Amino acid sequence: MKKKNERGSGSPRPSEAKGARGRRAAIPRPKDPSRALAQIIAQAAYDTKATDLAVLDLTKLSAFADYFVIASGSSDRQVQAISDRIQETLKKAGVRPLGVEGYQRGHWILIDCAGVIAHIFYEEARAFYGLDKLWGDAPKVKFALK
DSSP states (O other), X not given: OOOOOTTSSSSOOGGGOBOTTSSBOOOOOOSSHHHHHHXXXXXXXXXXXXXXXXXXXXXXXXXXOSEEEEEEESSHHHHHHHHHHHHHHHHHTTOOOSEEESTTTOSEEEEEETTEEEEEEEHHHHXXXXXXXXXXTSOBOOOOOO
């Protein structure tokens, strides 16, 4: 007599599902998870009316991050709103940032997600620090944002 699994039914658990050849079915994963995360962050910033949105590919230039997502807001409140939206979107995606800096002032908020770092600037602060120029050798990534 066959034993039933712990759930009491004869069907296998989802984690035990087999593919066509009897092997476990592979969960599709993005080719470049950091790029996928950068797109999620860029879309969240875009949805919150961020201006001058740029995604820089640092994969060949940096050991500490693969992508920078840089966005601007026209006030400290908007900068904070962009940050809030990014963090909410990350939470829904199951991603927990390693750290968030600068939120209280709202002039330059940094959200560190390991491979991707989001920089949300008050417009004047972005011009002052010139992060885009500092990383000018990095190619810009284009995403189809909705």
